[in-house]
Amino acid sequence: MLIAGKACLILALALSVYGIAASVYGATRPPGPGAGGWTGGQWVASGRRAVYALAGVLLAAFAILELAFLRSDFSFALVATHSSTTTPLFYRLAAAWSSQEGSLLLWVLLLSLWSSLLLRLTWRRAREIAPWATAVLLGFAAFFSALIVFLETPFGQALPAPAEGVGLNPLLRHPSMMIHPPMLYSGYTLFAVPFAFAVGALITRRLDARWIQLTRPFTLAAWVFLGTGIVLGARWSYSELGWGGYWGWDPVENASLMPWLTGTAFLHSVLIQEKRGMLKVWNVGLVLATGILSILGTFLVRSGILESIHAFGASTLGVPFLVLIVVLVAGSIVLVAARAGDLRSEHRLDSLLSREAAFLLNNLVLVGLCFVIFWGTFFPLISEAVTGTEASVGPPWFDRYTVPLALVLVLLAGVGPVIAWRRATPRNLVRGFRVPVVAAAVVVAVLVAAGGVAERPAALAMFACAAFVLGAVGQELVRGTRARRAMAHESVPVALVSLVRRNRQRYGGYLVHVGVAVLFVGVAASSAFQDVRELRLSPGQRATVGGYEVTYVRPTAALRAASNGRLERIELGAVLRLRRDGRALGAVRTYRSYFPSQDPSLGAISRFFEGEATSEVGLRAGLTRDFWSAIAPDTAELRPRIARGDRVFAAAVDELPPAAWNAALGRALDGLVASYASDPPAATFRVIVSPLVAWIWLGAGIAVAGGLICLWPGGTRGRRVETAARAARVARDVREPAHV
């Protein structure tokens, strides 16, 4: 099946190139039949179908690869290096995108699927822009197809095929990792859609709100997918990486956050263009930047240009990606400059006291955040280029700039819903801000009175801002429901549901604001008030951390076999008993898993301790606080026995038949593990007690729910026009999808 897979990739590249040529040729042809009797429309349709066919052949290629992983077909080099017969089926399915080659294939596959969906839904309504957007999307597809055809093919052959594979990187054996990369890549590839339409709109000079309306569902979907991917990555970091944090300002984390920030700015400012015909240059700039940052995100993960705990790529792709990014940046600048005259605003800002002004400020903060993160992420490269010495900035540097910006951002999330479009009078503002301000003041007063919070002014300010947002959104819901009840005489629940259903974008957006506020409360509380301790305990010993009494009850040690019976890993851990305020809270287990190395130069026993190792966190999570623990077993006392075992088994390899040798090795490992359990050395524990971590995941869930409400398709009642006098038509059309 290797040949079939390779052929599909070559076909994908050919289809991409053909589709670009057909779309551009068809779009630039004068009306009427040309050579061969074909019209421009026919060529454009053929280019569009190239996108559908591209999705088909890439699906076939991906299916071939997945089948090879499922069957543990080690004649595929990728399967041999990223899976094994001991890798659980669940993770074998995800192993394809743990590799450089497989993830590039997934990227272009998702791009082709989203592009197909986009063209299927919109081509009739955007006949002028669509061919150019098709060409841009196929341009991306051609680039990624070329990478997997010429540089990083997923269909390389392992010669000779090994009997056993290396296995999946143990760090990636986490449920989040099944969906985290597809989510991120869906976000990146979906952001290519508004990028492509913006380029099409610029080329054809169709710079009204049409392209924005057509691509809004895709932009929103990109925002939801990328946001979900980022949070899943944070969750994986928290529960799998063994350092206890969910965000470390790592280059790869930052790379995914940057397009999300500019995408968020775009989703806000685009409303101003749609309503007022303003900010056209800004919006086009934002969407082009978001598309380019999405490519940059893929580049950072895949190129290995910056050191990262998440970068699973080598550096072979650096140059092609860099060339693509330069072309995209230069092309975008030239295109925007050439269309400057068509991008003039149709209106001016009526008042600084308006929702437009609040959105503008929100945009500046979001773009400012993106710039800070960009600067901090690329500082090692910048410093090396300028001074010749690579220097990097750490979390304190990022915190210094991002914390104040985040505070303003959350505050604006409360201001936006309360302030009116166009202009607000001071009287209306006082009326609108009364409840949110009181909510913030009450929260500050209660927290200060409770004590311990005032010493952390940034956290206190964040709690106040979040209360302001909750107050603002709550007030909006109450007032909207009241207005709806007055009009339709519905019960409160029915009126609330009707209100949201009829104004999905507005109230979905408000829910996103609530989610963001809740998330930032979690971030502020868990950062400012966490208690981190490194403990060295022997069984029976206890310590107190963050109000928890922690007792090291007993060690645990086990050999774990895969479903096929082969030894997969050794686990050394501990059972910890927890008490708080004199109350027993039960026990948590934490252990470290040691996966055997495939390095043949290592000894038979020591290879189990020289391979990859992962931490399984002992977590007791709650709505108010998390108890997090990770063990670092002390294997020093085992080392002499391991070395002796290596020598014994090296000598026995020629004396014992393989089956007997393996059985003896199993018994030796059993004995080693039993000796750790019966005579355990002191172990080091990293223990963290953090308040409100759960609020981060809860806030993210609320924000995603809000995004989905915005995405939910609405009716088409607003489009029913054609008869009667125009003024009456306006009145009726506006009234029909009853507003409140």
Add this chain to the structure above:
Amino acid sequence: MPDLLLVVVVLALVVVVVTAPLRARAGAEEAEENAVRAELEAARDAKYREIRDAELDHRTGKLSEADWRSIDRALRAEAIEILRRLDDVTGAPR
């Protein structure tokens, strides 16, 4: 051999799918929608949304009665202008 067969089948399918519009009678594609009309319809929908948003802002206390009436009047005038232009394009009865 199965590989080769699969490749041939996929290639044949791709050729059939991609060349279908070129094999069809010229002009068989649906009549092209007037781009100006599409643009005006987008503007009309956006204007309607703006009118409804202003009304909701008024009902939820963010706009005073006087401000809302003035904004609403201006927006409706703009909507009427868009409808006039739309009727010119579509040739609809006035």
